Amino acid sequence: MQRAIIFYLLAIVLVFSLVITGRENDPVRLLPWFVTIGLAAANIFTVGLLRSRRLKALVNDESTRQHRAMAITSGFWAALVAALLLSLLATLLPMTAILTARTILTATLVATLVSFATLELRAAR
Numbered sequence: 001m002q003r004a005i006i007f008y009l010l011a012i013v014l015v016f017s018l019v020i021t022g023r024e025n026d027p028v029r030l031l032p033w034f035v036t037i038g039l040a041a042a043n044i045f046t047v048g049l050l051r052s053r054r055l056k057a058l059v060n061d062e063s064t065r066q067h068r069a070m071a072i073t074s075g076f077w078a079a080l081v082a083a084l085l086l087s088l089l090a091t092l093l094p095m096t097a098i099l100t101a102r103t104i105l106t107a108t109l110v111a112t113l114v115s116f117a118t119l120e121l122r123a124a125r
Contacts, residue, residue, distance in 0.1 A: 001124055003043075007117035010040045011110045018106045025098050033102065040109045044068065044116065067119040075112030082107035 017033040024030065082104045086095065 001121065004117035004120045004124075007043065007113040010036065010043065011113040011117075014040060014106050014110055014113075018102060021102075023096065023099055025096065030098075030102075033106075037105060037109060040113060044071070044112060063123055064120070067116055067123065070119060071112045071116035074115035075108045078111030079104055079108040 014033075014036050017036050021029050021033055086100050086103060089095065090100070
């Protein structure tokens with residue numbers, strides 16, 4: 001349950017980080033966004049980094065693996081939709097490649113995090 005809450009919070013932080021930096025391309029201003037992206041991605045795939053085999057087995061059971069796969073699928077579809085919408089928007093409003101990539105990455109990870117957290121909370125009931 002705590003992990004699900006952390007995933008929801010990470011998703012919120014990702015969106016705020018994207019909104020706050022806006023169209024900025026300055027690496028110093030983008031650093032918090034890059035760090036948050038790294039933390040979010042690492043949290044989804046960190047099971048292999050755990051040292052204890054018993055802890056790995058507990059954290060990565062069959063339902064969790066299924067939830068992770070479903071969440072990654074949600075992220076994939078979010079990336080496709082975001083790319084499509086941004087390509088349409090780019091015909092009306094000029095956008096930099098960095099802003100486009102950041103928006104697609106944020107949409108992908110937010111969808112993945114929220115989907116995984118929701119599935120885990122439903123399973124915990």
